[in-house]
Amino acid sequence: MQPENLVGTSSRIRRIIGECEAIATSRSKVLLTGESGVGKEVFAHYIHKLSRRCDAPMITINCAGVPESLLESELFGHVRGSFTDAHRDRRGLLEAANHGTILLDEIGEMGMRMQTMLLRFLETGEIQRVGADQPGKPLDVRLIAATNRDLWADTLKKSFRTDLYYRLNVVHLVVPPLRERQDDIKPLLFHFLKLASTLENRIMPELTAEAVTYLEHYAWPGNVRELKNLAERLVFRCSGRAITIQDLPLEIGTPDVVEAAAADPWHRLVSECYDRMTIGRESFWTAVYEPFIHRDMTREAVRALVRRGLEETRGSYPLVVSLFNIPDEDYRKFMRFLHKHDCHMPIQAFRMLRSFTPPASAEPHTPIVPASAAFAIGSAV
Ligand SMILES: Nc1ncnc2c1ncn2[C@@H]1O[C@H](COP(=O)(O)OP(=O)(O)O)[C@@H](O)[C@H]1O
Ligand SMILES: [Mg+2]
Structure with missing residues (x-):
């Protein structure tokens, strides 16, 4: 049952609530992503509350809020004398959360050294307090990680370990912006x-x-x-x-x-989706296809997006595919989707939009690509 402090009636929130309920009793690690302030922490608490661990502690640590030099001792604890201010033995937050849940918030801000130590803990379940000469007993802690960063993009930039990403990303819940x-x-x-x-x-x-x-x-x-x-x-x-x-x-x-928004209710949604694909580099499959399949986006909105793409590329479906960050090999799948859902439109009207003469050096049939489309295509990976 939806708790009082988790408010939301939209289909997307109800779906996430359903997913939390489905996985709460398992031991699976959970990765929660979404913009800042969307409620990632609220969902983490909900998962803990529904789990068999609910009587044990749920501890949250904000990885961005603790200097990297202190994070190790915060998480793993330390033994007396291991550094200047270590006047006595102290257990870390992982031990304090034993049999319960730990939320590593803003995990995307964790430095490489800590990432390696966390990975070791996830592999062995053992922690070694700072200054201890051997590991302690294995712990039983469920780990939930949250971030507003695109961790996969960070692995490509080599600022986040790929092996850690896969370890954390067992169940991935994406909390949509408001x-x-x-x-x-x-x-x-x-x-x-x-x-x-x-x-x-x-x-x-x-x-x-x-x-x-x-x-x-x-x-x-x-x-x-x-x-x-x-x-x-x-x-x-x-x-x-x-x-x-x-x-x-x-x-x-x-x-x-x-x-204007009230008269044209999906106008804003269309603009946002378009920007997410062309500026934010998100793929059509996640920005448009998924919400459409889940009935969060209308056929009219998909048509409006395709129309905008065709206007931008002067009627070229292959260029729309690049513009919408669809891998080349999905071209046929994209076209099948458009035909099946009646979102395909003839290109002639868009070709006529070419109101200026192409430069002499350009091939007669080369579509003229406006600056924004050229950027999107040029930076495709
Ligand atoms: N669905 C929700 N129902 C009630 N309160 C919410 C909901 N989502 C977020 N909040 C509240 O909004 C604030 C920000 O939520 P938080 O979980 O800290 O966001 P995030 O971790 O994604 O930055 C908190 O005060 C939280 O209680
Ligand atoms: Mg938060």
Whole structure:
């Protein structure tokens, strides 16, 4: 059952809740990824709470918050005299979490030396306190790692160990940003307004439809954390009365932005997906295909994306494939997908978009690739 402190009704959040419930009782390591403030820690706690380890401790360490030189002794403990300030033996957080769960938050910030030590622990289950001459007893700790980084990209850049990545990535849960799950905004807001009003002993402000529309069309770069902070401010500002647009911070949006988004509900989603593929280098398969298959994206939105791709490439499907970061060998699969779901469109109209004469040196049939597409293709790996 969904706990009180885990709010969300969108299909994507319900799916993650289902996955947590399915894996909670296993020993599997879990990798939680997603932008900062999306709720990774909330899900980690939920997994622990549902597991057989729920009566043992759940300990969180923020790997970015502890200097690398201290992280080893924090995690593994130390023996007296092993360094200047080590006045007595001290157990580390892994030992403290024995039979329970440890959350290694911001694991992507962990340095190479610690990564190697963590890998050794994951392979043997044994820890060696700093300054000890032999390893201690094996521990039974479930490990959950969280990060807002693309760890796979970090392995390619050699800043994260590939073997450690595979060890951690047994179950991978991706928590989507708030802007991709609009349905959650209203229930979350209500939850935080109620929580803050109770804590501050104030009358809860009233949510108006107009304010909700504004908030639902905002991009929430700080995700749920940002929304929680706003709710806390609104409790002071609007206690006992309705929240008006004037009460909202300026960055939430101007009326025309909101009107345009309301009149064209998938317009923003389309732009975001397009940017994620062309600027963020995400593949069509994860940015579009997956949400479409899970009914989080409409056929109209997919069509709009393909249309935009064809406009950008002047009607070339092979270039759209590159633009959308689809591997060359998936070209046929992509075309089959478009035909099957009625998202394929004839290219003639887009070819006519070529309104200027190609340079003399260009081949007559070479499509003219605009700068953004050229970038996407040039930097494809
Ligand atoms: N689904 C949710 N329901 C209720 N509160 C949430 C939810 N997601 C996030 N929060 C709250 O938002 C804040 C940020 O969440 P957190 O788990 O720390 O994010 P992350 O670890 O991804 O940076 C916390 O105060 C958390 O309690
Ligand atoms: Mg966090």
